[in-house]
Amino acid sequence: MKNRSLVSIADYSKKEVLRILELAVEFEKNPYQQLLNNNVIATLFFEPSTRTRLSFESAISRLGGKIIGFSDSSSTSVQKGESLKDTIKTISNYCDLIVMRHPIEGSARYASEVASVPIVNAGDGANQHPTQTLLDMYSIKKTQNTLDNLNIFMVGDLKYGRTVHSLLIAMSYFNTTFNFISPKELKMPAVYKLHLDNLGLKYYEHTDFTEYISEADIVYMTRVQKERFSDPIEYEKVKNVYVLRKHMLEKTKKNMKILHPLPRVNEINEDVDENMKAYYFTQALNGVYTRQAILTSILGIK
Amino acid sequence: MIKSKKQLSVSAIENGTVIDHIPADSLFDVIQILGLNKLDKMMTFGTNLESKKLGRKAIIKLSNVFFDEIDLNRIALVAPQAKLNIIRNYKVVEKRVVEIPDEIESIAKCVNPKCITNNENVKTRFYVVSKEKVALKCHYCEKITDKENLVIL
Numbered sequence: 243m244k245n246r247s248l249v250s251i252a253d254y255s256k257k258e259v260l261r262i263l264e265l266a267v268e269f270e271k272n273p274y275q276q277l278l279n280n281n282v283i284a285t286l287f288f289e290p291s292t293r294t295r296l297s298f299e300s301a302i303s304r305l306g307g308k309i310i311g312f313s314d315s316s317s318t319s320v321q322k323g324e325s326l327k328d329t330i331k332t333i334s335n336y337c338d339l340i341v342m343r344h345p346i347e348g349s350a351r352y353a354s355e356v357a358s359v360p361i362v363n364a365g366d367g368a369n370q371h372p373t374q375t376l377l378d379m380y381s382i383k384k385t386q387n388t389l390d391n392l393n394i395f396m397v398g399d400l401k402y403g404r405t406v407h408s409l410l411i412a413m414s415y416f417n418t419t420f421n422f423i424s425p426k427e428l429k430m431p432a433v434y435k436l437h438l439d440n441l442g443l444k445y446y447e448h449t450d451f452t453e454y455i456s457e458a459d460i461v462y463m464t465r466v467q468k469e470r471f472s473d474p475i476e477y478e479k480v481k482n483v484y485v486l487r488k489h490m491l492e493k494t495k496k497n498m499k500i501l502h503p504l505p506r507v508n509e510i511n512e513d514v515d516e517n518m519k520a521y522y523f524t525q526a527l528n529g530v531y532t533r534q535a536i537l538t539s540i541l542g543i544k
Numbered sequence: 545m546i547k548s549k550k551q552l553s554v555s556a557i558e559n560g561t562v563i564d565h566i567p568a569d570s571l572f573d574v575i576q577i578l579g580l581n582k583l584d585k586m587m588t589f590g591t592n593l594e595s596k597k598l599g600r601k602a603i604i605k606l607s608n609v610f611f612d613e614i615d616l617n618r619i620a621l622v623a624p625q626a627k628l629n630i631i632r633n634y635k636v637v638e639k640r641v642v643e644i645p646d647e648i649e650s651i652a653k654c655v656n657p658k659c660i661t662n663n664e665n666v667k668t669r670f671y672v673v674s675k676e677k678v679a680l681k682c683h684y685c686e687k688i689t690d691k692e693n694l695v696i697l
């Protein structure tokens with residue numbers, strides 16, 4: 243993994259994914275280590291994403307690394323019409339690794355082809371966000387003590403949600419059973435179901451929360467956004483259907499945990515937050531350890 | 545044999561390449577993909593010819609032009625049934641068919657308007673995920689461009 247860019251979750255083999263998750267365990271035990279004292283890391287956020295940027299910057303700072311970069315492109319030469327190629331080639335000279343987020347899909351793959359340093363994709367439009375996937379997997383492994391043979395429920399916008407798509411691909415290495423809960427307009431795309439068919443993995447589709455949720459090991463919630471609907475009336479009909487409430491947790495398994503990539507709007511009722519099964523805030527903390535593992539592994543330090 | 549001689553007599557070529565069985569509406573795509581508009585060789589194009597297989601077909605005859613296999617396979621995206629005759633001394637010395645390659649560079653446009661290849665000066669690159677149905681997966685944005693949405697650059 244040394245010196246190799248991380249653009250898409252498919253860039254890592256199962257073995258490499260497991261190695262990152264093992265390293266993240268070490269960082270959770272000891273998040274403050276002077277490992278990046280001699281490194282400069284650029285965080286280039288061509289579109290703002292405060293949460294992701296701060297998570298990366300926290301990961302770097304806790305390891306003693308220096309950070310250069312910008313949090314949105316409005317004050318940079320990109321605004322003057324500079325090409326992505328020129329921006330990346332120039333900034334490559336100033337750092338050892340580039341973390342980038344960009345609204346254009348495929349921008350991170352392209353950047354990895356023109357940069358002289360490795361690229362870590364922190365989100366390229368609706369395409370990929372692999373560090374989110376790895377932190378989701380870390381959270382699953384930590385709470386279930388395994389990644390194998392789990393039953394994962396994915397809820398909400400399964401059509402456009404890149405986090406659920408990447409998680410599905412990554413978890414399909416581990417004999418996962420999937421349950422998809424979504425409105426008809428936002429169903430899991432056929433290409434992902436075909437992927438599961440080809441691997442012989444089981445999946446079930448529902449249009450609302452079902453009694454089967456009692457079988458879930460993980461409930462992965464996502465936002466259902468109004469702008470995804472062609473018909474606003476459809477949105478009004480379903481907007482309260484995909485909301486998780488405390489009373490729905492009564493018959494769920496003891497080990498069940500609720501994940502959410504955050505930010506949440508109203509899809510998890512606040513009365514769930516105090517429940518033992520709510521894991522989304524710890525999940526965000528796990529992002530710091532996972533990113534420490536990713537950065538040190540690419541820089542060849544771990 | 546008599547029939548084919550009659551057809552060729554319009555522009556029988558001594559040495560070169562004849563590309564037959566091009567769907568009529570793909571003729572200009574084939575010209576573009578092979579860069580024929582930039583060649584200074586003698587060429588004959590026929591189009592809207594009757595064909596039992598294709599309905600209406602086009603044919604291209606090129607004097608003293610020979611292609612290597614990689615270049616020719618590029619036209620398979622728009623003319624999968626194309627048949628090639630290599631001519632030497634007025635005789636067909638070789639017949640070839642085309643095959644869609646596993647990877648395709650800078651021929652087709654990515655269907656995704658938010659793709660980097662549609663926003664910056666980046667050459668398109670695809671992995672062919674289905675040859676029968678023509679489905680191309682973008683190397684950059686990872687979206688699929690299918691035959692219905694295929695646009696030749």
Ligand SMILES: [Zn+2]
Pocket residue numbers: 348654655656659660661682683684685686687
């Ligand atoms: Zn693309």
